[in-house]
Structures are given as C-alpha cells and as structure tokens.
Amino acid sequence: MAERYSSFEVGGRRWLWQRITAAFLVVVLAFHFFLLHFVNHADEVTFAMSQARMQELTYFSLMILFLLTATFHGVNGVYNALINQGLTGTRKTAAKVVLSVASLVVIVQGVRTALAWAGGVPL
Amino acid sequence: MSQYYNRGLIEDFGRWREFSAGMWAWVFHKFTGWVLVGYLFTHIAVLSTALQSPDAYTTTIQSLESLLLVRILEVGLLSVAVFHILNGLRLLFIDLGVGLESQDKSFYASLILTGAIAVASVPTFLAGVFG
Ligand code: HEM
Numbered sequence: 001m002a003e004r005y006s007s008f009e010v011g012g013r014r015w016l017w018q019r020i021t022a023a024f025l026v027v028v029l030a031f032h033f034f035l036l037h038f039v040n041h042a043d044e045v046t047f048a049m050s051q052a053r054m055q056e057l058t059y060f061s062l063m064i065l066f067l068l069t070a071t072f073h074g075v076n077g078v079y080n081a082l083i084n085q086g087l088t089g090t091r092k093t094a095a096k097v098v099l100s101v102a103s104l105v106v107i108v109q110g111v112r113t114a115l116a117w118a119g120g121v122p123l
Numbered sequence: 124m125s126q127y128y129n130r131g132l133i134e135d136f137g138r139w140r141e142f143s144a145g146m147w148a149w150v151f152h153k154f155t156g157w158v159l160v161g162y163l164f165t166h167i168a169v170l171s172t173a174l175q176s177p178d179a180y181t182t183t184i185q186s187l188e189s190l191l192l193v194r195i196l197e198v199g200l201l202s203v204a205v206f207h208i209l210n211g212l213r214l215l216f217i218d219l220g221v222g223l224e225s226q227d228k229s230f231y232a233s234l235i236l237t238g239a240i241a242v243a244s245v246p247t248f249l250a251g252v253f254g
C-alpha cells in the first residue's frame with residue numbers, strides 16, 4: 001500500500017490552513033446561525049438591524065474575518081478536491097486562476113457590503 | 124507517521140455499494156462542503172443588495188424569507204452545515220490521532236446528531252411563514 005490518500009500536495013501548507021480555518025469556522029458559523037435564526041429571526045432582518053450590528057467594531061471585524069476564512073476554506077477545499085481528481089498542468093493553472101478571481105470578487109463584494117451597512121469602518 | 128485503512132479507490136463511485144462508513148463520510152463531507160461554498164457566493168450576492176439602497180436590501184431579504192421554499196432550503200442548509208461542522212470536527216480529531224479506531228462510530232454519531240438538530244430547528248426556521 002504505497003499510495004498516498006490525501007487531497008493535498010506533499011509538503012504543502014494548504015492542508016494545515018484548511019484545518020486552521022476549519023477550527024475558527026466551527027465557532028463563527030455556529031454563532032452566525034444561532035444569532036440570525038434563534039436570537040433574531042431570519043425573516044425579521046432589515047437594513048437597520050444589520051446596520052446596528054455592523055456598527056459595532058467587534059461584530060464588524062468578526063464578519064470580515066468570517067468572510068475571509070470562509071472564502072479561503074471553501075475555495076481552497078474545491079481546489080484541493082480538483083487536484084485530488086488528478087488535475088495537472090494548464091488545467092490546474094486555469095482552475096487556480098478562475099478560483100482566485102472568484103474569491104477576489106466575493107471578498108471585494110463582501111467588504112463593500114459590510115462598509116455599506118456600517119457606513120464606513122466603525123472605529 | 125500517518126496510518127490509514129486500505130479501502131481501495133474511493134473515486135470509483137460505481138463501487139458505492141461496497142462503501143464503508145468512512146467512505147460515506149468522505150462523500151458527504153465533499154457534498155456538504157460544495158453546497159456551503161455555493162451558498163456563500165449566493166449569500167454575498169443577496170446581501171450586496173445593501174449596496175443599492177437600504178430599502179432594496181430589506182425588501183429583498185423579507186420577500187425571500189416569506190417564501191416557503193426558501194425556508195425549507197434553509198433547513199436543508201442548516202443540516203448540511205451542521206453535518207459539515209460535526210464531521211469536520213471528527214476529521215480534525217482523527218488527524219490529531221484521536222479516535223481513529225472508532226472513526227465509524229463517530230461518523231454515525233455525527234449523522235444522528237445532525238438529524239436531531241435539523242428536526243429540532245424546524246419550528247424556528249419555519250416560524251411565521253404560514254401567517
Ligand atoms: C464550520 C466549521 C467547518 C469545519 C470544522 C470544516 C472542516 C473541514 C475539513 C477538516 C475539511 C478537509 C477535508 C479533507 O481534508 O478531506 C473541509 C473541507 C471542505 N470544506 Fe469545510 N469546514 C467548515 C466550514 C466550511 C464552510 C463554511 C465552507 C464553505 C464556505 C466549507 C467548505 C468546504 C469545502 C468545499 C471542502 C472541500 C471538500 C472536498 O474535499 O471536496 N467548510 N472542511
């Protein structure tokens with residue numbers, strides 16, 4: 001049994017980061033669901049309520065961090081899954097470019113939205 | 124050193140009838156991971172209506188949440204997320220060498236717990252939609 005069963009490249013750091021972001025996401029994602037479904041209800045969300053939350057620096061930075069880690073974890077997960085399917089060469093580079101651009105778009109859009117709620121960085 | 128079971132090639136989905144617990148866990152973890160990234164992109168797209176105007180945001184969210192279909196999809200999303208979290212924790216522990224020998228039991232535990240949490244959340248998630 002010499003095959004190596006892993007979706008990641010040998011010696012890569014992606015494996016570790018996938019796990020570090022996962023450990024962080026456990027807490028934030030659970031908090032997110034709890035806050036927006038049980039404390040507040042999803043159908044009662046209004047701009048004013050999002051604004052009130054996002055104007056708190058702690059909440060604002062938590063959401064930005066959530067956005068960054070979730071995007072990294074999700075996109076990195078997809079990328080590693082593609083490598084695992086045996087993607088190499090040009091196709092691998094293409095996947096990398098497409099996924100990087102997609103991540104960039106979500107992050108930029110997410111940050112702009114966060115700023116729109118908070119009306120600027122809430123310092 | 125890393126330890127592993129010889130389970131044959133899992134990429135061979137045609138063999139699904141022979142899959143063991145750990146192999147199902149792998150398939151479910153993939154599936155739920157992909158659903159979550161898909162949701163993240165959609166989520167940001169919906170939320171970014173806040174860039175147009177406060178009203179556009181409020182109206183978009185409230186009209187989406189008034190649809191029974193959206194509420195049902197949200198219960199689905201919760202189940203998917205809970206499974207990915209619980210199974211993800213299971214993977215993190217296994218990677219640390221904790222519980223490798225009982226990895227099938229912890230997979231069943233993740234499944235049962237996910238089911239229980241999903242069922243328990245139904246009343247909250249559907250609240251008000253029939254009103
Ligand atoms: C909430 C806590 C979370 C935990 C504990 C967690 C844990 C993990 C772990 C350990 C892996 C690696 C599996 C492997 O190496 O084979 C993984 C993969 C993945 N995760 Fe997560 N995750 C979490 C949240 C998320 C979120 C929020 C997203 C989406 C934005 C996501 C998307 C993915 C994807 C796409 C993969 C790759 C699946 C594949 O192999 O095809 N995860 N997760």
Ligand code: HEM
Nearest residue numbers: 036042045050053063064066067070110111113114163197
């Ligand atoms: C159905 C369940 C969900 C609901 C009702 C929901 C609702 C919301 C709302 C209303 C906001 C705006 C901030 C606020 O008002 O406090 C927000 C932000 C956010 N949500 Fe969710 N969410 C859900 C699930 C998720 C999931 C599963 C993820 C991860 C994949 C996620 C990732 C995010 C991120 C990253 C932000 C920050 C966006 C930004 O800063 O632009 N949410 N969510």
